[in-house]
Amino acid sequence: MSGLQAHGVVRSYGPTPALRGVSLDVAEGEIVAVTGPSGCGKSTLLHCLAGILRPDVGEVHWRGERIDTWPEAARSRLRRTEFGVLFQFGQLVPELTAAENVALPLLLAGTGRRGAGRAAREWLDRLGVAHLADVRPGAMSGGQQQRCATARALVTGPRVLFADEPTGALDTLGGEEVLTRLVHLAREQGTTIVLVTHEPRIAAYADREVMLRDGVVDPTGLGLDEPLVPVAGPGAVAR
Amino acid sequence: MSTSHVLLGLLAAGSQHGYELKRAHDTRLPRAKPLAFGQVYATLGRLQRDGLVVSAGQEREAGPDRTAYTLTDQGRAALTGWLAAVEPPMPYVTSALFTKVAVALLVADLNAARSYLVAQARAHTERLRELTAVKTAPASSLADVVAVDYVIAHLDADLRWLRTTLARVADWHREVHP
Numbered sequence: 001m002s003g004l005q006a007h008g009v010v011r012s013y014g015p016t017p018a019l020r021g022v023s024l025d026v027a028e029g030e031i032v033a034v035t036g037p038s039g040c041g042k043s044t045l046l047h048c049l050a051g052i053l054r055p056d057v058g059e060v061h062w063r064g065e066r067i068d069t070w071p072e073a074a075r076s077r078l079r080r081t082e083f084g085v086l087f088q089f090g091q092l093v094p095e096l097t098a099a100e101n102v103a104l105p106l107l108l109a110g111t112g113r114r115g116a117g118r119a120a121r122e123w124l125d126r127l128g129v130a131h132l133a134d135v136r137p138g139a140m141s142g143g144q145q146q147r148c149a150t151a152r153a154l155v156t157g158p159r160v161l162f163a164d165e166p167t168g169a170l171d172t173l174g175g176e177e178v179l180t181r182l183v184h185l186a187r188e189q190g191t192t193i194v195l196v197t198h199e200p201r202i203a204a205y206a207d208r209e210v211m212l213r214d215g216v217v218d219p220t221g222l223g224l225d226e227p228l229v230p231v232a233g234p235g236a237v238a239r
Numbered sequence: 240m241s242t243s244h245v246l247l248g249l250l251a252a253g254s255q256h257g258y259e260l261k262r263a264h265d266t267r268l269p270r271a272k273p274l275a276f277g278q279v280y281a282t283l284g285r286l287q288r289d290g291l292v293v294s295a296g297q298e299r300e301a302g303p304d305r306t307a308y309t310l311t312d313q314g315r316a317a318l319t320g321w322l323a324a325v326e327p328p329m330p331y332v333t334s335a336l337f338t339k340v341a342v343a344l345l346v347a348d349l350n351a352a353r354s355y356l357v358a359q360a361r362a363h364t365e366r367l368r369e370l371t372a373v374k375t376a377p378a379s380s381l382a383d384v385v386a387v388d389y390v391i392a393h394l395d396a397d398l399r400w401l402r403t404t405l406a407r408v409a410d411w412h413r414e415v416h417p
């Protein structure tokens with residue numbers, strides 16, 4: 001089995017249930033938006049899928065292997081290689097320049113300084129911020145920082161990128177530019193994206209939307225309290 | 240949308256034939272409803288009658304598509320005036336969406352109104368995704384992006400309204416049928 005799956009994932013924080021049985025199947029190369037109101041469990045699901053958190057109950061599979069039972073060291077290696085993560089606030093290292101920040105994951109993975117530096121500049125260029133290579137995060141706008149963080153998340157060539165409200169801290173135009181480039185590059189490289197967002201406009205960048213509600217997948221996709229009774233009419237079946 | 244003002248704008252740079260105007264219109268306003276030739280000639284005829292354009296270099300034998308049109312001073316003034324005039328910001332609530340829910344509550348039951356809202360929200364979401372894909376497609380021009388962004392912003396606003404209304408429609412139904 002290829003791709004990424006969650007099977008009946010349950011996760012609580014102490015007495016607070018965050019996920020109450022979530023199943024999800026993400027094909028490789030697919031861009032899936034996880035949406036829903038604040039507190040519905042989006043971030044918890046993303047953390048479980050990315051191997052950052054372990055479910056209390058249920059399983060997470062990647063390319064046919066069950067990964068949620070792997071020891072932390074193995075999951076952490078996965079996040080440095082086949083998985084990448086991008087958060088709302090890019091979390092760049094403030095003491096390092098953009099190029100040094102982007103080169104960091106490659107250096108940690110054992111790439112030589114020269115190669116890492118070259119790749120970092122290439123990725124900054126792809127995100128349209130080559131001119132900021134020698135600038136530190138403190139001197140950049142939020143949108144510029146997030147483009148650098150995106151370059152850093154993609155530089156290792158992850159097969160899956162987990163993005164949690166990646167545009168949440170940006171103005172509309174800044175957010176659009178980050179996402180347009182991110183999705184464009186992902187399609188080019190066949191990267192799978194799990195995109196957490198509460199904005200329909202951002203979710204529209206995905207191929208498909210999965211809505212959570214109170215820790216479960218909302219089958220109506222619209223946050224309806226009660227399922228609709230089908231109405232007789234053109235195209236509807238009267239019964 | 241004012242086709243006549245767009246044609247005046249396209250003529251501001253110099254005389255053009257009707258078929259050139261149609262092509263320029265479709266290029267400059269991507270994803271607008273393409274202009275029909277008949278509409279171009281009808282509009283040019285009206286503009287000529289009102290003295291806003293004149294036909295130049297007419298070759299009688301060759302038919303209307305061989306005629307070039309030029310902006311007059313009066314036409315240029317009309318164009319400038321139109322460009323500077325602020326459009327009335329939605330003076331009336333004229334949305335087909337709003338009207339349909341209101342009528343549904345009058346003539347049908349609550350469930351019909353909710354079903355419509357859900358179906359409309361799904362259709363809007365679908366269209367939103369379709370247009371967003373234009374923005375990440377490598378071949379898209381900035382004109383394409385600016386054009387679809389206009390529709391995206393409106394679909395997004397509609398979607399918010401559809402979801403809020405879905406949450407309120409039961410109360411609204413009680414107000415209509417106390």
Ligand SMILES: Nc1ncnc2c1ncn2[C@@H]1O[C@H](COP(=O)(O)OP(=O)(O)O)[C@@H](O)[C@H]1O
Binds near residue numbers: 013017018043044045
């Ligand atoms: N570290 C935590 N400790 C305690 N409760 C938490 C923690 N993180 C999340 N929660 C709770 O779990 C639920 C789901 O949270 P989260 O997954 O962050 O939702 P979302 O990302 O959709 O806003 C919420 O009720 C939230 O308050």
Ligand SMILES: [Mg+2]
Binds near residue numbers: 042043044
């Ligand atoms: Mg969250």
